[in-house]
Amino acid sequence: MLNPLPLSPLETRQQQLIEANRLEYGYRYDLLNFADKDRLATAKAERRELLQWLEQHAAFGYAGTKVDCTSLSPGCRHCGDGGWSCLFVNGRCNGQCFYCPTPQDDSGPPVTNGLAFIDPDEYADYVAKLGFSGVSISGGEPLLTPDLSLSFLRAVRKRCGEKIHLWLYTNGTMLTADLCSRLKDAGLDEIRFDLGAVRYNLKKLRLAIGSIPTVTVEIPAVPEDEELLKLKMVEMAEAGVKHLNLHQMRLTPHNFAPLTARGYTFLHGEKVTLLESELCALRMVRFGLEQGIPLPVNYCSFTFKRRFQLAASRRRAALSICGSSESVTEPGFLRTLTATDVSYSETALLQSPSYRAPFDKIVLASGRSLYLERRPLSLEPELSEDELTALQDGKPPERLAGFERIESGLADYF
Incomplete structure (x- = not known):
């Protein structure tokens, strides 16, 4: 019996979305x-x-x-x-x-x-x-x-x-x-x-x-x-x-x-x-x-x-908390780039902190505080020298594309 061909990255992503749709609607999905x-x-x-x-x-x-x-x-x-x-x-x-x-x-x-x-x-x-x-x-x-x-x-x-x-x-x-x-x-x-x-x-x-x-x-x-x-x-x-x-x-x-x-x-x-x-x-x-x-x-x-x-929502929060050694990507993620690797964080503006991640405060004139929370994402890949150069030149490797660029075009039909 022949083994099935491995799914392409696109097919894998589509299967993940189908399963998420199925999970959202449960028995009504059918x-x-x-x-x-x-x-x-x-x-x-x-x-x-x-x-x-x-x-x-x-x-x-x-x-x-x-x-x-x-x-x-x-x-x-x-x-x-x-x-x-x-x-x-x-x-x-x-x-x-x-x-x-x-x-x-x-x-x-x-x-x-x-x-x-x-x-x-x-x-x-x-x-x-x-x-x-x-x-x-x-x-x-x-x-x-x-x-x-x-x-x-x-x-x-x-x-x-x-x-x-x-x-x-x-x-x-x-x-x-x-x-x-x-x-x-x-x-x-x-x-x-x-x-x-x-x-x-x-x-x-x-x-x-x-x-x-x-x-x-x-x-x-x-x-x-x-x-x-x-x-x-x-x-x-x-x-x-x-x-x-x-x-x-x-x-x-x-x-x-x-x-x-x-x-x-x-x-x-x-x-x-x-x-x-x-x-x-x-x-x-x-x-x-x-x-x-x-x-x-x-x-x-x-x-x-x-x-x-x-x-836009991510980017607005990210720009309010971005440090001198960080940058904000097109999809609104905070990027920290070192000589050998890259890491990303997502920011959220909250009424109260979760205390599960670092946060900054925005104090309104009324005295009310809002909280900008920085949520580290799990991806921290090491970069090859070529990948690092490409990323610095605005040409991220495919595995980082979702953090660096907003996907173009209307949604695929599948």
Whole structure:
């Protein structure tokens, strides 16, 4: 009997991701309709054709994980550049979107990256001390608590001045002309509507046109709504919408039932995503360009979120703790390089230290301390002379690539 051929590094990584997906969903994993060999081949061919066309007519950015980057909204630029802080001002929503990835019944305090902020001035000081260039207010539905949302907007604007870009996410159902005026007076630069909650009705969105400087629509790419969205793109452009952002839908334990009931095809990866959603988004970008619709469409892939948003969070913490003998890599890891070996650490910003790793403190004006913890990673390989030279020249050996470079391109289909 012949021994099976050893797996390549890519195949090994894919098997690890499949097992992680299986572990996350347990017995329900077998209920998922993953793409078989034939469906994968068809999907790869379609995506390849779409990407080849888009490469000639659109701008790819962020290592090929985001398209079209020709005219991104200001908030998207701050996010992509790593300068974004998102405050979830509440965890409650009045919408019933089937694709929502999380429960919307949390009445806890405002939170960002696991840090709770009850006092708007304290959050504004955190934003200033960490050097963020953009802040978004999200939920839940932040307009369910308008006074709370406004208090955070005002505090950040007062503390950080005009240099900070402020935006807010909403389904629009609670928006009024008076509230638009109050948001404008609080310094809001951009408002983003998830119109999926109202079946793409633009009535409430129109209240913001001419009041808030940038009006953006940000929705998941729902495959069965593709033809409706094509019609709505024209309506959005005529209404004065500046940007349309399309997200890739993903599966979570919370939306498992409604997504599986719709017969979608799922893809393995760092998290389980929807095949049809990515293809729908790419077709929509192409459609807008082919038709000359004056509405920039941006596909924000789940791959972008996993690679760039996580890297930005790591990098911000790492830069705050980086020593003179260290450097921060593109994915945001702290690198310590000696004459013979290299080691990496990951940093985390915490409300309280774990006491399992070294940490530094950031003291806010209120007297509250936040803790920057340095978590050593196990890898400490010795380097050959050639590897050391290559690393210093910005050409890391393959075994270190994940610590040194953000992987390029959209996620593989497997």
